Amino acid sequence: MTINCKGKLIDLSTPRVMGILNITPDSFFDGGRYKEETAILKHTESMLKEGADFIDVGAYSSRPGADQVAEDEELRRIVPVVSMLVRHFPGILISADTFRASVARACISEGAAMINDIASGNLDPDMFATVAALRVPYIMMHMKGNPQNMQQDPQYDDIAREVLYYFSEKTAKAREAGISDIIIDPGFGFAKTLGHNYELLDRMELLQQTGLPVLAGVSRKSMIYRLLGISPEEALPGTTVLNTIALLKGAVILRVHDVREAVQSIKIVTQLHS
Structure with missing residues (x-):
C-alpha cells in the first residue's frame, strides 16, 4: 500500500502521522495560535522532529458552525505558508486542507504534495478533475452538508x-476522473452525533473492504472532551486511546495535533503485530 508524493513512494504498510497546522483564527483547539511566521516555523519544525510524515495545512476552519471564509481570503492565508514551509524544510510533504479546486491548484504549484478535502468534491464540482490533472494523492472525507449545517440533526x-x-x-x-492515489477519512465529528462517532469507530474495520488507505482524525475532538466532561486542552490522553483503537481497526494515517504521542501509539501497535 503506497502513495506517490512528489515522485517519492510512501509506504503505508507501517502507519504514518500527519501533523496539523491550523492557520485559522477560529479552529476549535489551536485557533489563532499559529499566525506569525516564527510560530508557524517553530511548530512545524517541532512536529517534523517528533516524527510527522506529513504536515496538513488548513486555512478554513471546519469545526461545526464555523464562519465561511471567502476564496480569496483562504488563498491569502494558505499560499504564503505553503511556500514558506517548502522553502524552509526541503523535502517536507504538505497536505493542503481545502475543498476548493482553486486553492488546491495554488498550493500544489507552491510545492504541496497532496490534497485533503473534507467534502470529497461535493462543495466544488471542479475538484476531482483538478486533482486528477495535478496527479497528487487525494484524501476524501465523509461529511453531510457543510461545516455550517452538518450538525443539524444528522440521521443514519x-x-x-x-x-x-x-x-x-x-x-x-x-477513478473515473483519473485520480490514482486515494485515501479515505471517515470524518469523525462531521455530521455525526457522539453515538454515531463511537459506533463508526467500533466498526471502522468495515472500511477495509474498499482496499484503500484509511486516515483517522480524532485528535482532541468533541467526541472525547464532551464524553469526558473536559476541555480540548485536557483531551490528549483520550486522543491517544482513540488513536490506538483506530490503528487496531485499520487506520494507516493518524491526523493529530500531538505528533510525539501518535508516534508512540504506532510503535506500540506495530510491536503488537510484529
Missing part, C-alpha cells in the same frame, strides 16, 4: 455501512 440507519457505501460511490467517480 447504519452509519458504518452508509459511510462504506459513500466511499464506494466516491471512489468510483474519482
